[in-house]
Every structure is written in structure tokens, then in C-alpha cells.
Amino acid sequence: MARVSQSEMAVLGALSVRPMTGYAVREAIRTVLGHFWNESYGQIYPTLTRLHTEGLLDRHGGERSGSMTYSLTTAGRARLSELLRQPESPRPERNGLLLRLFFGRELGVDACVELVQAAKVDAEQRLANYAAIRATMATEEEDRAHHPFWLLTVSAGEHGARATLAWADETLRTLRGLAAN
Amino acid sequence: MARVSQSEMAVLGALSVRPMTGYAVREAIRTVLGHFWNESYGQIYPTLTRLHTEGLLDRHGGERSGSMTYSLTTAGRARLSELLRQPESPRPERNGLLLRLFFGRELGVDACVELVQAAKVDAEQRLANYAAIRATMATEEEDRAHHPFWLLTVSAGEHGARATLAWADETLRTLRGLAAN
DNA sequence: TCGCCCACCTATCTGTTAGATATTTCTGTC
DNA sequence: GACAGAAATATCTAACAGATAGGTGGGCGA
Numbered sequence: 001m002a003r004v005s006q007s008e009m010a011v012l013g014a015l016s017v018r019p020m021t022g023y024a025v026r027e028a029i030r031t032v033l034g035h036f037w038n039e040s041y042g043q044i045y046p047t048l049t050r051l052h053t054e055g056l057l058d059r060h061g062g063e064r065s066g067s068m069t070y071s072l073t074t075a076g077r078a079r080l081s082e083l084l085r086q087p088e089s090p091r092p093e094r095n096g097l098l099l100r101l102f103f104g105r106e107l108g109v110d111a112c113v114e115l116v117q118a119a120k121v122d123a124e125q126r127l128a129n130y131a132a133i134r135a136t137m138a139t140e141e142e143d144r145a146h147h148p149f150w151l152l153t154v155s156a157g158e159h160g161a162r163a164t165l166a167w168a169d170e171t172l173r174t175l176r177g178l179a180a181n
Numbered sequence: 182m183a184r185v186s187q188s189e190m191a192v193l194g195a196l197s198v199r200p201m202t203g204y205a206v207r208e209a210i211r212t213v214l215g216h217f218w219n220e221s222y223g224q225i226y227p228t229l230t231r232l233h234t235e236g237l238l239d240r241h242g243g244e245r246s247g248s249m250t251y252s253l254t255t256a257g258r259a260r261l262s263e264l265l266r267q268p269e270s271p272r273p274e275r276n277g278l279l280l281r282l283f284f285g286r287e288l289g290v291d292a293c294v295e296l297v298q299a300a301k302v303d304a305e306q307r308l309a310n311y312a313a314i315r316a317t318m319a320t321e322e323e324d325r326a327h328h329p330f331w332l333l334t335v336s337a338g339e340h341g342a343r344a345t346l347a348w349a350d351e352t353l354r355t356l357r358g359l360a361a362n
Numbered sequence: 363t364c365g366c367c368c369a370c371c372t373a374t375c376t377g378t379t380a381g382a383t384a385t386t387t388c389t390g391t392c
Numbered sequence: 393g394a395c396a397g398a399a400a401t402a403t404c405t406a407a408c409a410g411a412t413a414g415g416t417g418g419g420c421g422a
Binding site: 006009010013016033034035036037038080081084085088089091092093094095096097098099100101102103104105106107111112115145146148149150151152153155156159160162163164166167170171174175178 | 187190191194197214215216217218219261262265266269270272273274275276277278279280281282283284285286287288292293296326327329330331332333334336337340341343344345347348351352355359
Binding site: 003004005006007038039040041042043064065066067 | 406407408409410411415416417
């Protein structure tokens with residue numbers, strides 16, 4: 001129960017860019033932060049309501065009937081700053097691919113090969129996605145001052161994807177060796 | 182709600198190695214799988230009870246009063262095999278470090294530098310841990326047939342840690358450049 | 363014009379999970 | 393014998409995922 005909600009930081013962060021509806025917050029997180037952060041509706045809406053109740057967000061009618069636009073209050077901006085400064089809490093690992101490979105003798109070499117090849121395809125797709133993000137950012141004039149920081153997150157993903165590819169190639173060689181025995 | 186429990190696979194997998202108490206299952210997962218999998222007591226005990234009720238585990242008195250040792254039944258072994266063959270479900274990303282760096286302009290370059298340096302230290306510690314795992318495995322005669330598969334998981338961790346180090350160095354250079362502006 | 367489809371929008375529900383906490387027993391050491 | 397730490401069982405509460413439900417508005421095709 002020592003887990004402290006991280007959703008608040010993500011929601012406040014998204015709204016620090018511009019005022020938005022709950023749906024738009026979800027979309028912004030999915031499209032802009034999506035390569036390293038996820039947030040479900042199950043968290044977004046209760047968080048928005050709570051933060052509004054606590055005075056960290058202003059809420060007024062949106063462009064459509066029934067919609068509401070939220071914006072950061074001064075207190076909300078201060079709260080975001082505070083959250084960003086808090087130590088990062090490590091997230092427990094749960095890597096399903098590695099769990100399956102660990103029990104690879106049970107699973108069989110052929111199935112392992114398939115898993116690793118799938119991981120390779122996934123990593124390649126991720127690299128393509130990062131390239132697309134870079135391309136988009138190169139053409140956007142908006143928020144230019146943020147770009148260097150945003151690109152750090154893309155670079156992290158790229159390094160990770162390349163590591164996965166290198167490991168996958170090595171692993172496929174190892175698995176082939178095992179199959180030959 | 183489409184999330185399907187992964188704890189069953191971890192618990193059955195651990196017990197496929199040898200019969201254990203609930204506490205020992207937790208320790209085995211923590212010490213042997215811990216570099217890529219985590220499982221809390223909150224899951225382990227209810228899962229053990231459920232799997233026993235379902236006939237996937239046998240349970241008999243342990244060495245100490247009040248303790249219980251669980252072992253895989255034939256049905257349990259078949260169930261593990263089945264679970265290992267199910268497609269891996271991707272785990273949503275939630276990288277607190279990258280979220281902070283994304284809002285690096287808000288946070289400030291100095292704070293970003295500290296975060297990245299901490300990430301570097303962590304990656305180095307992870308590398309040391311992998312080396313220790315390799316060393317331990319080199320001396321153990323037990324379970325030798327499993328070692329190649331287990332080493333694949335260690336190698337994945339090493340590749341990841343090295344990628345983090347490379348990214349961290351690059352990022353520190355970038356941040357220094359930003360600070361100079 | 364009408365109906366369908368899709369995007370926008372709000373919100374909840376249920377199952378998975380983390381880790382703190384509580385309690386008890388056993389063992390080793392002083 | 394007392395104390396500390398490990399072994400052992402189990403639950404509790406909060407965070408979280410994603411499916412689902414319902415509604416509105418606009419565009420497009422028959």
C-alpha cells in the first residue's frame with residue numbers, strides 16, 4: 001500500500017501544456033507520452049475529479065454539450081513541480097517474455113525461437129515509431145523549447161529497442177546452438 | 182479487466198523446480214527470477230490456495246508447525262505448459278524517469294542531471310548483479326540443463342543496462358549543452 | 363432526409379497487483 | 393531466559409488496466 005499514485009503527475013503534466021477535456025488528456029498522454037507512459041480512463045477521470053475538488057484544477061464547460069475542460073490552477077502548477085521533484089519510485093519488473101524463456105526447457109526451443117523473433121519484430125516497430133516521432137518534431141514549430149527534453153525520452157526508447165535487437169540476435173544464435181544438441 | 186493474472190504462471194513455474202512453502206516460493210521468485218519478475222505476498226498466498234483448491238497443487242505439512250509445502254500435480258504441470266504457450270500480454274509502460282525528463286523544462290536542467298546520474302548508478306549496479314548471477318551459475322552443478330535458458334534472461338538484462346548507460350552518457354552531454362545556453 | 367459510423371466525451375466496473383501490516387513459531391546467540 | 397531475526401501464513405487497502413456503457417455531434421451515403 002506504499003504505492004503512491006503516479007497518475008496525478010501524468011494528468012497535471014498533460015494539463016500543464018494546455019487546458020483539455022478528460023478525453024483530450026487521455027489522447028494527449030496516449031499520443032505524446034505513449035512511448036513511455038500509459039494511463040487508463042479508470043485513473044484519468046477519478047483523478048481529474050479529485051484534483052478539481054482539491055483546487056488544483058479549474059473546470060468549465062467545454063465546446064460540446066456535457067463536456068468539461070480542465071486547466072491548471074496556480075496551486076496545481078506548484079503541485080506538479082513538487083511531484084516532479086519527488087524521487088522516482090522503481091516499478092517492479094514483470095517481463096513475460098523472459099519468464100517464458102526462463103522455463104524454456106519446459107516450453108521447447110522452437111517456441112522460444114518464435115517468442116524471440118516476435119520480440120525482434122516489436123523492437124523494429126518501436127524504432128520506426130521513434131523515427132516518426134523525431135520526424136514530426138522536426139517539422140513542428142510549436143513547443144520548440146521543450147523538444148530537447150522530449151527527444152531524450154525518444155532516445156531512451158531507441159537505445160532500449162536497439163538493445164533488444166542485439167540481444168534477440170544473440171539469443172537466436174544461442175537457441176540454434178541448443179537445437180543442434 | 183482484460184488483464185489476466187500472470188501470477189499463476191510465476192507460482193506454478195517456481196514450484197516446477199521443487200516443492201516449497203509459500204514463503205520459499207516468494208524467496209525463490211525474488212532471488213532467482215527477481216531481475217525480471219516480481220511477485221508480492223498479496224498474490225502468492227491467494228494463488229497458492231486457489232491452485233490447490235483447483236487440484237493443480239498438492240499440499241502437505243511442512244517442516245515447521247503451521248507451515249505447508251506445495252508441489253505440482255500432473256494437472257498443474259500441464260497447466261504451466263499451457264500458460265507458457267499463451268501469448269505474452271504487453272505490459273503498459275510507466276517510466277517515471279522519462280516522465281520527469283519530458284517535463285524537464287519545468288524541473289530544471291540540474292535536477293534532470295541528477296536523475297540521469299542516478300539512473301546510471303542503478304544501471305551499473307544491475308550489471309554487477311548480473312555478473313554475480315553468472316558467477317553463481319558457473320559454479321552450480323545443479324539444474325545445469327536449465328542454465329542456457331536462464332542465461333538468456335541475464336543477457337537481456339545486461340543489454341538493457343548497457344543501453345541505459347549509453348543513453349545516460351548521451352543525455353548528460355545533451356543536458357550540459359542545454360545548461361550552457 | 364434518414365440512418366449509420368466515427369470521433370468526442372463522461373464515467374464506472376471488475377479483476378490484477380504491490381507492499382505494508384499483523385501474527386505466530388523457531389532458531390541462534392548472549 | 394531473553395531477544396533478534398528468519399521462516400511462515402495471511403489479509404488489507406490503494407493503485408491500476410481496460411472493457412464497458414451511455415450520450416452527443418458531425419459527416420457521408422443511400
